Amino acid sequence: MPAAVDLLAAVFNLNGRPHYVHSGWFLISVGNLVVIVLMVVVFVLALLLPFPGRRRQ
């Protein structure tokens, strides 16, 4: 299975075998890691993207 498909399956198949990112002391499930990365991305976009209709006082 290609890596991208494997990653998506790890995120969306909640009944399957869990996938983890593990390096030394650092251990996190792929699903949790994806959510954290998404939160950071959304946070940065919320700071940078212009807000539509910026006319209120």
Next chain:
Amino acid sequence: MSSVEERPTWTGRLREAGVKALPPERLLPDTQPVFVSSWIYVFGALTIAAFVVVLVSGAVLALGGVGWWHRAATGHFFNSLHLWSTELFFFFMVVHLWGKFFMAAWRGRRALTWITGAVSFLVSIATAFTGYLSQQNFDSQWIGTQAKDGLNASGVGAFFNVLDYGQMIVWHVLLLPLVVGLLIAGHVLLVRRRGVCPPLPARGADSGK
């Protein structure tokens, strides 16, 4: 209008105190400062919207009973709606928390607003935890048996026993949502009273309080 002391009843005194603390134009404003026109100010409202979906989907699940989602497609649908709205609730709340933390939103006599938000976050985690304990599957059994030793060691086991399913479901559907709802309501009223926190000033400018 007469003063608070002249009101002979507690309802009158309560109304006057409420109107004084939160006049109607401040409780339900129809304009906001120009700095609120930013996406980072949207996530508090998104969190509340997700919370409403959590409450409604949870109420529908309560109608069907705790085992409904195991045996019926409709129950499974509402259980999924409950799960994913909870995921979005925490997602939006964390982005809201980061935004407020990095703009030091406790400035300008807003400490209690910050504290009620932080406590809401912590109680929401406890609420979600009791939800995982209420799934009636191996996942909830695993979580319960893993959590019991830590919680019992902290001393809360006398009145919060994670292996007591009846107790956990009542905490999940009544007590904790009530606390979260009251905290969120208080948080929003405090935001209305103190106003939305402005962004941090540029270096060398006014404090922005």
